[in-house]
Amino acid sequence: MLLIRALVIALIGAPVAAGAGLTLLAALGWQPGQGGALGFDLFTATLGAPGVARGLAVTALSGLGAALVALAATLPLGFWIATRPGAARWLAPMLALPHAAFAIGLAFLIAPSGWIVRAIAPVVGWDVPPAIVTLGDPYGLALLGGLALKEMPFLLLMVLAGLAPLDWRAQMLAGRACGYGAAQVWRLVIWPQLWRTLRLPMAIVLGYGLSVTDMALILGPSHPPSLAVQALRLYTAPDLSGIGPGAVLSVVILALWAGAMGIGLIAERGIAGPGRELARRALRGARREGSALGGAVFTGLATLTGAALLALALWSVARRWPFPAPLPTGIDFAQWARGGWAAPLLGSLGVGAAVSLLSLGLAVLVLEVESRTRHRLGLGPLLLAPLILPQIGFLQGLTTAFLWLGLPPGALAVIWAGLVLGFPYALLVLAGPWRGLDPGLPMAAAGLGAGPGRVFLRIRLPLMARPLALALATAFAVSVAQYLAVLLPGAGRVPSLATEAVALASGADRRLAAQMGLLQAVLPLAAFALALLPGRRLRAV
Amino acid sequence: MRLLPLLLILAAGPALADWSDTLAEARGQRVYFNAWGGDPRTNAFMEWVNTETEARFGVSVQQVKLSDTAEAVARVRAEQAAGIEAEGAVDLIWINGPNFLAMKEAGLLHGPFVADLPNARFLDLAPGAPAATDFTVPVEGYEAPWRLAKFVFAHEAARAPAPPRRMVDFPDWAAAHPGRMTHPTAANFMGASFLKQALVELAPDPAVLAQPVTEESYAAATAPLWVWYDALRPNLWRAGRAFPENESVQAQLLADGEVDVAMFFDPAAPAALIEQGVLPESVRVFVPEGGTIGNVSFVAIPFNAAHRAGAEVVANFLLDPMVQAHMQDITVLGSYSVLDPARLDEEARAAFAELPTAPALPTLEALGPTLPEPHPSWMERLVADWTARTLE
Secondary structure (H helix, E strand, O other), X not given: OHHHHHHHHHHHHHHHHHHHHHHHHHHOOOEOXXXXXXXXXXHXXXXXXXXXXHHHHHHHHHHHHHHHHHHHHHHHHHHHHHOOHHHHOOXXXXXXXXXXHHHHHHHHHHOOOOHHHHHHHHHHOOOOOOOOOOOOOOOOHHHHHHHHHHHHHHHHHHHHHHHOOOOHHHHHHHHHHOOOOHHHHHHHXXXXXXXXXXXXXXXXXXXXXXXXOHHHHHXXXXXXXXXXXXXXXXHOOOOHHHHHHHHHHHHHHHHHHHHHHHHHHHHHXXXXXXXXXXXXXXXXXXXXXXXXXXXHHHHHHHHHHHHHHHHHHHHHOEXXXXXXXXXXXXXXXXXXXXXXXXXHHHHHHHHHHHHHHHHHHHHHHXXXXXXXXXXXXXXXXXXXXXXXXXXXXXXXXXXXXXXXXXXXXXXXXXXXXXXXXXHHHXXXXXXXXXXXXXXXXXXXXXXXXXXXXXXXHHHHHHHOHHHHHHHHHHHHHHHHHOOHHHHHXXXXXXXXHHHHHHHHHOOOOHHHHHHHHHHHHHHHHHHHHHHHHHHHHHHHO | OOOHHHHHHHHHHHHHHHHHHHHHHHOOOEEEEEEEOOOXXXXXXXXXXXXXXXXXXXXXXXXXXXXXXHHHHHHHHHHHHOOOOOOEXXXXXXXXXXXXXXXXXXXOEOOOOHHHOHHHHHOOOOOOOHHHEEOOEEOOOOOEEEEEEEOEEEEEOOOOOOOOOOHHHHHHHHHHOOOOOOOOOOOOHHHHXXXXXXXXXXXXXXXXXXXXXXXXXXXXXXXXXXXXXXXXXXXXXXXXXXXOOOHHHHHHHHHHOOOOEEEEOOOOHHHHHHHOOOXXXXXXXXXXXXXXXXXXXXXXXXXXXXXXXXXXXHHHHHOOHXXXXXXXXXXXXXXXXXXXXXXXXXXXXXXXXXXXXXXXXXXXXXXXXXXXXXXXXXXXXXXXXXXXXXXX
């Protein structure tokens, strides 16, 4: 058991700690192989550089704003979806859609020359795109919107998970019996109880939004860009002097994230009292409301996601698609025939397969040891760190640590970095069903004389087939979506759909970016479809 | 052509016996060619190079697609910091200008090696010649030339038939067509080149640009430039408050009809983009009177390259006259050759003469003279100054 704990610490915890530690040290002026005196000189110099203050504002606005908008959207959406299991089925595919792919599709929808403008151009009489700022706006509002849309399905799934242990239907009935509208009961009685479950997902959403680079490169401003993009540019600047300032910006992002979390936790206490009073007052003025808003928001979300995917598919086969044509002027499979997508596809598939299998193996190992010894390994913080910490805060340090260890940049480093991010998800997906398995079954089997190995192989694994497949698909989807975690430890040696898609998104030919985005979107969807397939068949039997 | 290396070795005797050692050592190596990956045609060309060098020399080439050359430079620096002396991840870099200067000054490059390449005999390597000078910095054999870059503008001739004729005319044109032109951010070399192109035309004494920048020379040379830029900027796309990330994003804006002007560092790029269906057929190249700045693109080998011999074989292959003619083909890359025409034989000259043409492909005469790049120190100051001014 100690051995397993040490293994998880070495594989998952240590890289994150070393990465964050080296980032902090680099920000303070010390780098391995170079040395340097610790001090705050880099902080004063970096924070005064042109564009940093505005980049900080963009980061704060888009990261915090997206988290709050997505949270607010769970108010109308959560209730709507809780009563519609059919709609909830659509959450998983929306969640599985990688950020970069979604951003490329969304960018084409909202650009001044994009699909939405093209739809109204003939009516308004525009023969050139209007001089409006929709994409890459200086405040990062397009980035905020894209992030919020992408995080909504995640928070909604968490809402559904949080609802399960609540007796919310009974509460709803009681509320309705007292003459309150369903939406009111949801908003004022049930939703506040969900906050406890939403805390951790909100930390993840916040950490992601503050340090996002792929979406920010596609949707965000470029002059100046958000802090995470500035940090990425500094890390890859020609002179080594960029590593220190890049680390400073990464530490600022970490601090921003920690500060927002702290404020959130304090505000939670502060709001609880007055909030209860507000809720009471609001309930006094009872009036009936429908859940039309929730339906509208969900339809909007699903439509945008679907349209983004459709745009990717159409662009990938477009011959030419000039403004203001609503559809491509011709269909051409030449881009596909050229086969430039094969290497990145194989790269993503290979890394994804390795990451998901290793993540699953490690997760099964941890859970099996736990169930045999009947002790939790207490991996909480170890698992949470890679999920909630802003990635830019530890991935460059992680790459330095790998180099220092003598691990050459390439596939192995990328797979390890992917494992750090994929394993926690695999464990989270698997832990519930695994721990929830009726302990009577293994006990009965043991009583019949089956050894622990036999119980594991003949009872646990077959009963866990579906959760195992889902955990595998989840780790695979997480791996395919990674951008920074391929770019930094991979040194460009590992072709991947995410890095290609983002690189091509700043190229001249939108068809190529769409092709990569489409493939990146299809991979996780296919993985989930495969994971769910045997389940359906079982149910039919 | 397959016999060329062999013939060279036989003809040149002991001097090139080293080269046969290089070829033998290179066989079986996989060269990680770190090159900007934003141009699909260059990427396709790299794959062609891989096929050819694999077949001829047993050397495979894996392009590491960079979004910025600085990424490769940073990696070599990180390896140096980590004490990696021989097993570096970067074998060959497409490089020039400030990145070359930075690596050369930090001792991060292998060399001098260019004179040892058999195909170097087709180059004019006299001091000051374009193939021996990189942004005024002497190359000294630390990087081998491979393609010629020259700054040009492109315009959508159907919408904007009369583009500015000189750099000094841009503010008036932009005032008459507000929001219809932009330039990439100066943090990108294309945006910086736009400013340098203007600086070369507007500086009271362009001769100072060949020298490292000083406080006095900078102030005197750039004063007219900033007056010009302040007049231009309010009428740029998005009122000059946002800039495309690089020339490809700007080309996408031209393709989408958001602007009418784009700029490239490759005179054949617009014709190539038209052929691919990215740009409309009505796009044409234009250059300001008096010529535009130009430079040669190079390949360099890091000091710790794991596959140094293979990298030298690839650098030499890129200078093969038949490869240079293939590169200049508009249907392949359309990059102008770096070889000295006077040093080519009949067969090579014929290969260049037979290349196809296209309406958007300018003739060499139409491109005007090639102006020298300012010393790299000018660019650093210009970029810092522009950044501070536009981020105020």
